[in-house]
Amino acid sequence: MSPPSPSVLPLSSTNPTNPPLLSLSGIVKSFPGVRALRGVNLRLHAGEVLAVLGENGAGKSTLMKIIGGAHTADAGTLAIDGQEQRFQSPQESRAAGVAVIYQEFNLVPALTAVENIFLGQEVTTGGFVARRREREQVAALFQRMGVEVDLDEPCRRLSTAQQQLVEIAKALIHKARILVMDEPTAALTSHEVEKLFALMRELRRQGMGILYISHRLEEVFTIADRVTILRDGGNVSDCPIHAITRDQMIERMVGRPLDQEFPSRRVKRGGPRLEVSGLRRGKAVQGISFQVHRGEILALTGLVGAGRTETVRLVFGADPRDAGEIRLDGQVLDIRSPRDAIDAGMGLLTEDRKLQGLVLRHPIRENFSLPNLRRWCRRGFVQRRRERSELDRYIAALRIRLSDPEERVGNLSGGNQQKVVLAKWLARDCEVLIFDEPTRGIDVGAKYEIYLLMNELVAAGKSILMISSELPEVLGMADRILVLHEGRITGEITDVAQATQEQILQLAHA
Amino acid sequence: MPEPMKPARWLADYGMILVLVLLCAFFSAVTYSEQSPTGEAAAGQVVEAVLKAVPKGARVLVVASDQPGDAVFAARVERDLTAAGARVLATVTGEPRNAREALQKIQAAGGLLDAIAATRVAGGWRLITDLASDFPSLGSPRVITPASYRWPHFLKSENLLNIANQIAVIAIVAIGMTLVIITGGIDLSVGSLIALSAVLAAGFIRDRAGGMSASTGGMVLGCLLAIVVCGAVGGFSGLMITRFAIPPFIVTLAMMLVGSGLAYILAQGQSIYQIPDSFVWLGRGADLFGLPNAVVLLLVLYALAQVLMSRMKLGRYLYAVGGNAEAARLSGVPVRRVLLFAYVASGLLAGLGGVIMASQLKSGSPTYGNMYELYVIAAVVVGGTSLSGGEGRMLGTLTGAFTIAVIQNGMNLTNVESYTQKVVLGLVILGAVLLDKLRQAR
Known part of the structure; x- marks a missing residue:
């Protein structure tokens, strides 16, 4: 393998009269029972960032997998530099200069950055891996990218942002000219997002074509040159970024005018329900106290790593606490496990629904019933008729879209999966609901439905403790905001109507 | 709403049962051979045949070998024939030698023999098939054995x-x-x-x-x-x-x-x-x-x-x-x-x-x-x-x-x-x- 050329990219021309770097036309793809794509067109030029937007289920992931060679289209053509391609495997796509960075990274956790980057294409001399040369190449590349990544740590010890950089470096070493990124900012802090965007701009300047998929519309305006919007497997819009507004984007994604992003509510706050004082665990949570009232949504916000999730896990008994008292309606609770917290009337919607919220391979019905089985069973036997009628009730109430309750929950879209998690706690009739990133990875329409549901819950006198990294959501939904920084509360905002994102960010960096 | 089970799903859930059934069918086919009933089933059949073949009060000898189920056979035949009015002169289980002794005793007593109820194996002994030449004075007893049939050994x-x-x-x-x-x-x-x-x-x-x-x-x-x-x-x-x-x-x-x-x-x-x-x-x-x-x-x-x-x-x-x-x-x-x-x-x-x-x-x-x-x-x-x-x-x-x-x-x-x-x-x-x-x- 030759050393990389002085420029990060082996690319030359960005002349718009050239054929587009990547062009798709009339792409059709069906799966058993679903028509995922029904004739999608897309153009990506060299030196351009193209944002692909759409609700979950609009076909973005399928499209990405076709470009990456993981799926083959049923009909339509895919061309690179005007040359028609038919990728039969990810290897062929990579050889044609395409690099796809999925949300779940393709890194071997136990290998170092250098080993991962050269995996399958090791630089060898006489059959032995030339480790020093590999290392030098990677070090030089990271330097040109303007980032620092520890080359000797196994990748599992690197932060999400650093793992992402390793993925990008892998694409560059493999001389990719088309970079496809799926929700690259989903797990990054705002500072890390800035750095990533700077790198993307530099790659764009050097002539790379970047296809960028995101749910975060604010970011699309800062980084994209052009937007392609998909709905129900087809194109609905393709225009330069300056020719479209945020509201227009949402309307085209959901296919109907959106009156407002956050539904309003009028609920009178009741007395204190959940009272937490002096909560501690190691360095993550260093003495946190707060109250949640009846009919209130209290938001915990702050940067990633500020201790928000750690705090609610302590309240819920998911991790053991070093110190702290938890009271519910004035009664001190002895919470040692999630089971105790559930018995006391709490429910936790976890941050990561795939790893912690659901048993993905199990049917929707069984996931829904899991926390409720103890109440729906007599002498150890599950009352199946009752289980079924409760499930039907919540499927209707939450408008969960499914074909069969015996289907694996993992087959549902993100929004519907989240509704299943919500349903299981609603059926438990929890008094205090802890929502950790309730709308992460969920499309705009489903988000709105979840907001409506939160309003209904507080209107019924329940209390909600919400964690969110999306500041507009915090400002739009919370009655009161607590800002955390390094395991401590650094500010409380009671007058949410007058608060701004800047105000929260200042407290978060305090 | 209970749905009818789709064939694909049924096959997925119970495909292994199908494999098991096919295996059973295969081994049944390759072990398909001549079988003879033993034990109780054989006894019932033989008793019925004896009663049909000879008159009431007939003199009968019961012979069985020493294979599993033969003792049951002998006991059952003796009991049922006696109950039906036949005279069971002797019941033998074991080897041809034992049967010969029993026959000699009957011959010595000067009696005639109307029928011999035997298992399939005992009925095939040279002693029994050549009875007429070895023991002419016993008359010509009918030798009755269970009928054989064809059936897979595996499926017994x-x-x-x-x-x-x-x-x-x-x-x-x-x-x-x-x-x-x-x-x-x-x-x-x-x-x-x-x-x-x-x-x-x-x-x-x-x-x-x-x-x-x-x-x-x-x-x-x-x-x-x-x-x-x-x-x-x-x-x-x-x-x-x-x-x-x-x-x-x-x-x-x-x-x-x-x-x-x-x-x-x-x-x-x-x-x-x-x-x-x-x-x-x-x-x-x-x-x-x-x-x-x-x-x-x-x-x-x-x-x-x-x-x-x-x-x-x-x-x-x-x-x-x-x-x-x-x-x-x-x-x-x-x-x-x-x-x-x-x-x-x-x-x-x-x-x-x-x-x-x-x-x-x-x-x-x-x-x-x-x-x-x-x-x-x-x-x-x-x-x-x-x-x-x-x-x-x-x-x-x-x-x-x-x-x-x-x-x-x-x-x-x-x-x-x-x-x-x-x-x-x-x-x-x-x-x-x-x-x-x-x-x-x-």
Whole structure:
């Protein structure tokens, strides 16, 4: 393998009269029972960032997998530099200069950055891996990218942002000219997002074509040159970024005018329900106290790593606490496990629904019933008729879209999966609901439905403790905001109507 | 709204049953041959034929050889003919020599003989076929034997019951293994626990319950003791796994060595056979409709396990823990207790398996159950349970166990030698899992 050329990219021309770097036309793809794509067109030029937007289920992931060679289209053509391609495997796509960075990274956790980057294409001399040369190449590349990544740590010890950089470096070493990124900012802090965007701009300047998929519309305006919007497997819009507004984007994604992003509510706050004082665990949570009232949504916000999730896990008994008292309606609770917290009337919607919220391979019905089985069973036997009628009730109430309750929950879209998690706690009739990133990875329409549901819950006198990294959501939904920084509360905002994102960010960096 | 089951899903769920049925059909076809009834069935047929062929009060000789079922045949024929008014001059079971003596006695007494009721084998003895030349003075008795018919040897009810009895130990232990594997674990200690249990039960009966003259109570106590000790070993494994997060493979590998070692120490490396004859009741007896007791126990246990896994809260919890332990914990499932249950159950059932084996072989030896963990795991895996946990069916495991048993039995009947049998069995296990993977990939 030759050393990389002085420029990060082996690319030359960005002349718009050239054929587009990547062009798709009339792409059709069906799966058993679903028509995922029904004739999608897309153009990506060299030196351009193209944002692909759409609700979950609009076909973005399928499209990405076709470009990456993981799926083959049923009909339509895919061309690179005007040359028609038919990728039969990810290897062929990579050889044609395409690099796809999925949300779940393709890194071997136990290998170092250098080993991962050269995996399958090791630089060898006489059959032995030339480790020093590999290392030098990677070090030089990271330097040109303007980032620092520890080359000797196994990748599992690197932060999400650093793992992402390793993925990008892998694409560059493999001389990719088309970079496809799926929700690259989903797990990054705002500072890390800035750095990533700077790198993307530099790659764009050097002539790379970047296809960028995101749910975060604010970011699309800062980084994209052009937007392609998909709905129900087809194109609905393709225009330069300056020719479209945020509201227009949402309307085209959901296919109907959106009156407002956050539904309003009028609920009178009741007395204190959940009272937490002096909560501690190691360095993550260093003495946190707060109250949640009846009919209130209290938001915990702050940067990633500020201790928000750690705090609610302590309240819920998911991790053991070093110190702290938890009271519910004035009664001190002895919470040692999630089971105790559930018995006391709490429910936790976890941050990561795939790893912690659901048993993905199990049917929707069984996931829904899991926390409720103890109440729906007599002498150890599950009352199946009752289980079924409760499930039907919540499927209707939450408008969960499914074909069969015996289907694996993992087959549902993100929004519907989240509704299943919500349903299981609603059926438990929890008094205090802890929502950790309730709308992460969920499309705009489903988000709105979840907001409506939160309003209904507080209107019924329940209390909600919400964690969110999306500041507009915090400002739009919370009655009161607590800002955390390094395991401590650094500010409380009671007058949410007058608060701004800047105000929260200042407290978060305090 | 209950939906009709789609054929594809049915095939996916019960595909292994289809394979089992095909195997049975294959072995039936290759063992299709001349059969003659034996025992009670043969007796009934012969008595009917004798009564039809000769007049009432006729003089009859009953001859049977010494094959299994022949004693029953002889006794039954004698009883029924006598009851119907015939005169049974003598009843012989054994070798042609015995029959000759009986015939000589009848000849000496100067009597005539109207009929000889014989088993198929005895009816073929030269002595009987050449009767007219050897014993002319007896007259010309009719020789009546059960009619032969063509039927697959494999499908004879004795053979089918034999298959079930042979697999009983593995199938029962596989119930516990299925529970453990569904939680995402594995239990390698079951083979050793079978040996430990057999040695404990036999040793207790020999040393504490009076040996050859032990009472029923003493034998039951010994068996219960053995089963409880194995359950405790399973509980210990479970504690190591839940409290200290040691991988199940390692913990149960250690307990496999410990259990086997303890069995050898307790038995001082010998077989323990000073046990009353009545101890074989569980392993060889057949009290209910002619079904072996071990098979009845097997069916009852599978029915209970199936109900547990499909209808009960605990069953759901077992699946949930195997599917995603963290999600289960955060939904209020007592994950540690559920895991502990699985390993205790596996230990108890391995203990029961050991007791059954001791009863079948009327002795306890530390060599019992050697490699059984692998056959048990094979039964579970062939039955469609995934080693990654969260999925699997009890009835699948039963099918898997019977598939293995049928293959072994079929090869025995068709005289495949034991080394070849191992090769075939290994390939079949691989094939079954491959089939499962291909089905899932679809």
